[in-house]
Amino acid sequence: MFTKNDTFEQIMNTKPIKKAIGGLFPTCWLEQIPPQYSSHTMHQIETETQMEWGVPFLSDAFVESANILMEAAEHNRFLFIPLWHPDSCPIASAEQKDSGSTSFDNWIPDSDLNCTDSVWLFTGNPDTDITAFAHTAGTGSVPPYTSTAVSPNKRKDNSIRPAVIICPGGGYEMISAYSEGLQLAQRMERDGGYKAFLLNYRITPNYYPLPQMDLALAILHVRAHAAQYQVDPNRILIVGSSAGGHLCASEAFLHETLKQQVITELKNNTVSTPVLKKYENCSARPDGIGLLYPVISFLSEYHEGSYLNLTGQQPGLREALSVETHITPDFPPVYAFANEDDGCVPASNTKRLEQALNAADVPHLCQIFPTGDHGVGLGYNCSCKTWSEQMLHFFEQIF
DSSP: OOOOOSSSHHOOOOOTTTHHHTTSOOOHHHHTTGGGGGTHHHHHHHHBBBOOSSOEEEOHHHHHHHHHHHHHHHHHHHEEEEEEEEOOOSOOOOOOOOHHHOOOOOOOOOOTOOSSSOOOEEEEEEETTTHHHHSSSGGGOOOOOOOSSHHHHHHHHOOOOOEEEEOSSTTTTTTTIIIIIHHHHHHHHHHHHOEEEEOOOTTTTTTHHHHHHHHHHHHHHHHHTTHHEEEEEEEEEEETHHHHHHHHHHHHHHHHHHHHHHHHHHHHHTTTHHHHHHTTTSOOOOSEEEEESOOOSSSOOOOHHHHHHHTTTTTTTTHHHHHHSOOTTSSSSEEEEEEETOOOSSSSHHHHHHHHHHHOOOOOOEEEEOOOSSOOOTOSTTTTHHHHHHHHHHHHHHO
């Protein structure tokens, strides 16, 4: 196990850290470390280097991410699931295993490829540690209060769990996989009794509908393999932050079209008939949506970067992808929160979403907290520190 007493170069030169760490700890964050500091310990780097938003370098987060990656590489405790290559998926039915028609190699993807080969789900290996996020969690995901939304017995129930697919934000330009991904997965598994999946989706210049297709495919995969993952196919929650929130909310009203696009693309890739049949028999509709300071609208008070990075300014997409104009009574139940002082994605996005949900009579809980700005993740040091508890409680009533 790495510690902060190890140097940056010691950690990075341990296979497969250099090639893969960007999938769990953003590469753009690593670029904050000057090359001349590579021989310094992570303790030293924490005091010498700052993140671009002014806090000390997140050495604890980097070391934790590297250790989780090593748990996947050396102990097969986690799996990377190659979504667009389902015939090579390490999760398979008993029949597929017996026939040898699937690959069981512990695939570790190169980070930052930004193509179909880089679209994956990261999750605990059901054959090794099905709730590995809960068992490898750092202290940063532990709330500063007693979590009571889900009973201890239900959290520890190892029979059939609800699933959560987590979509970090990043303006469709990068993916904030640690604070809006790994930490949420840890919280949801440990305190909510979920089976968590972290989605790495395509970003710009992979324009709409490609990111939304990636999420639709992830939902189809989890639902098709619910028995192997020991999850309830009728309790699949998707949770997204910022642009990841827009990804989730837009997939929810576009799911039927997206499913057909996914099936067509898989057929073009000559995916095997048994896999296609599994996906054709499943729905890509999520059963619930959790949204953290989400991008909702591209019509007014919107996040311009997300709009440009998702659409490439293709005509007709501004209204077509403004979620608040597409809420109907069959939209899934929603939890959403924003901070009033958000200087990146105005809280009015969440307010307009709430108005649309009210008009369509969709079950929901939307909360606006006074301070915290943007990108806070679990937000334990902000006024929104209880949002994850509120969301767990809301979906505990729904599910």
